[in-house]
Amino acid sequence: xxxxxxRVRQRMAELDITQDRLAGLCGxxxxxxxxxxxxxxxxxxxxxxxAKALETSVKWLKTGVSDxxxxxxxTLPGGLSDAPRTAxxxxxxxxxxxxxxxxDRYSFNSEETPIDWITPLPAQLTDKDAFAMAIGHxxxxxxxxxxxxxxxxxxxxxxxxxxxxxxxKNGEGLLKxxxxxxxxxxxxxxxxPEKTLKIKKSAIYKIMPVVGTIL
Numbered sequence: 001x002x003x004x005x006x007r008v009r010q011r012m013a014e015l016d017i018t019q020d021r022l023a024g025l026c027g028x029x030x031x032x033x034x035x036x037x038x039x040x041x042x043x044x045x046x047x048x049x050x051a052k053a054l055e056t057s058v059k060w061l062k063t064g065v066s067d068x069x070x071x072x073x074x075t076l077p078g079g080l081s082d083a084p085r086t087a088x089x090x091x092x093x094x095x096x097x098x099x100x101x102x103x104d105r106y107s108f109n110s111e112e113t114p115i116d117w118i119t120p121l122p123a124q125l126t127d128k129d130a131f132a133m134a135i136g137h138x139x140x141x142x143x144x145x146x147x148x149x150x151x152x153x154x155x156x157x158x159x160x161x162x163x164x165x166x167x168x169k170n171g172e173g174l175l176k177x178x179x180x181x182x183x184x185x186x187x188x189x190x191x192x193p194e195k196t197l198k199i200k201k202s203a204i205y206k207i208m209p210v211v212g213t214i215l
Contacts, residue, residue, distance in 0.1 A: 003039065003042075004036075004042065004043075004062060005036060005037050007064060008061065009037055011054035017054070019033045022050075022053055026049040026053055027046060027049055028049075045167070045205045048129070048154070048206070057129060058129040058154075059128065062114075063093065063114070090119065092117065092119075092124065092130050092151075093114035093116075093132070094114050094115050094116040094134055094149060095114055095132070115134065118132055118149065120151070121151045121214075123153060123211035124152075124153055124211060124212075126153075126155075127153045127155050129154045130151070130154060131152055132149050132150060132151045132152060133152065133165065133173075134148075135147065135149070139175075140175055140176065140177075141192045142191070143163065143191055144213065148213050148215055149213060149215075150213055151210065152208050152209070152211065154206075154208050156208075157209070158178045158207050158208070158209050159178065160178055161177065161178070161179070162178060162209060162210075163178075163209070163210040164176065164178045165207075165208050166186070166188070166199065166204060166206075166208075167205045167206045168203055168204055169205045170203070174188065174197075175210070176189060177189040177191070178207065179196065181201060182198075184202075185201060186198070186199045186201050
């Protein structure tokens with residue numbers, strides 16, 4: 001299916017968009033687009049803006065599978081698939097493990113090939129870019145346990161007191177409880193050990209609600 005860079009290059013040619021123009025549409029720089037096209041950046045933090053600028057979906061950019069190739073999925077949640085780790089009809093990608101780093105920080109796996117495909121939860125059916133992340137830490141026990149799958153909606157608003165996945169601009173991620181903000185900082189709650197974290201809002205790329213889990 002090629003790589004994300006191949007698909008970006010394809011859409012740029014089809015739409016006759018230059019690197020400078022694409023950078024402007026994505027709110028980034030031309031050198032960043034160049035690094036993306038050359039394979040140096042595999043998981044750009046501006047992937048949603050990129051999909052919009054190229055008139056396609058995040059799913060297609062990441063996997064090469066268009067939404068038209070996915071029939072309407074069933075409304076019952078499913079589990080991890082034992083099938084080969086390639087695109088599967090009616091399923092969403094699991095984009096890697098959230099691994100512990102320094103106790104509080106976690107790193108979103110940047111591999112272009114999902115580690116698996118699962119049936120989306122009913123709450124995710126309204127989001128064509130819905131995805132899931134494998135949990136590999138204990139900082140949110142007893143709400144979430146290592147080995148569970150967190151199902152994430154990329155478009156719903158976050159709610160105070162509910163779990164969220166935070167995608168930082170440096171590529172790191174957090175899975176915490178959203179506590180609101182105090183202007184400059186986003187306030188998050190960790191359960192194990194219990195404490196409040198303050199993350200600069202300027203360092204956050206996107207905050208997305210966790211709409212359910214698969215054990």
